[in-house]
Amino acid sequence: QSALTQPPSASGSPGQSVTISCTGTSSDVGPYNFVSWYQQHPGKAPKLIIYHVTKRPSGVPDRFSGSKSGNTASLTVSGLQAEDEADYYCSSFANSNTWVFGGGTKVTVL
């Protein structure tokens, strides 16, 4: 199970948008709409912010949105705020009933 590929870093000014890609394969992201995204602040446990590619759990601001095309999923954070500065991880259900994470992307709010 190889990790999904994410850019190591992304940044934007307050109010701007940032998009993070998550590239997998035909064994994980491609065939399944079970991509989820997690936000992790330093020293804290991850928090689910997107599931089933595009859905937001209750309480997650609509500034967070997800999409998928082929083997690549994306997370967009619109209207960046200072509290959005964190590490973001994608995850996908994969063949053989396993799960795989991306390497993580550090988002900096300039």
Add this chain to the structure above:
Amino acid sequence: QVHLVQSGTEMKKPGASVRVSCKASGYTFTGRYIHWVRQAPGQGLEWVGRIIPASGDTIYAQSLQGRVTMTSDTSISTGYMDLSRLTSDDSAIYYCATDGGHHDFDDWGQGTLVTVSS
């Protein structure tokens, strides 16, 4: 409200085994899967495996097959992860997380730091 409380910090020597527990509350314990995820210092998340408490069915990451065992005790709503033949590469924070059927990790425990050092 789902609440997962994990056991405390562990320090182990290479070759030893460790058990981490995860006590659940706020939902029907047999109604969700429990996953274990680990994070080495300064590194990303790694899926370790999953147990279905209702049946005891487990599946593990290939990289840990043969060394990891997940169990659960439905009478006390607690899941366990045992990892044997520890090496320094196993030093990490270990998290438990629930999956309510969406193939994701809905709620997370606070994490348990496991340090392996001679």
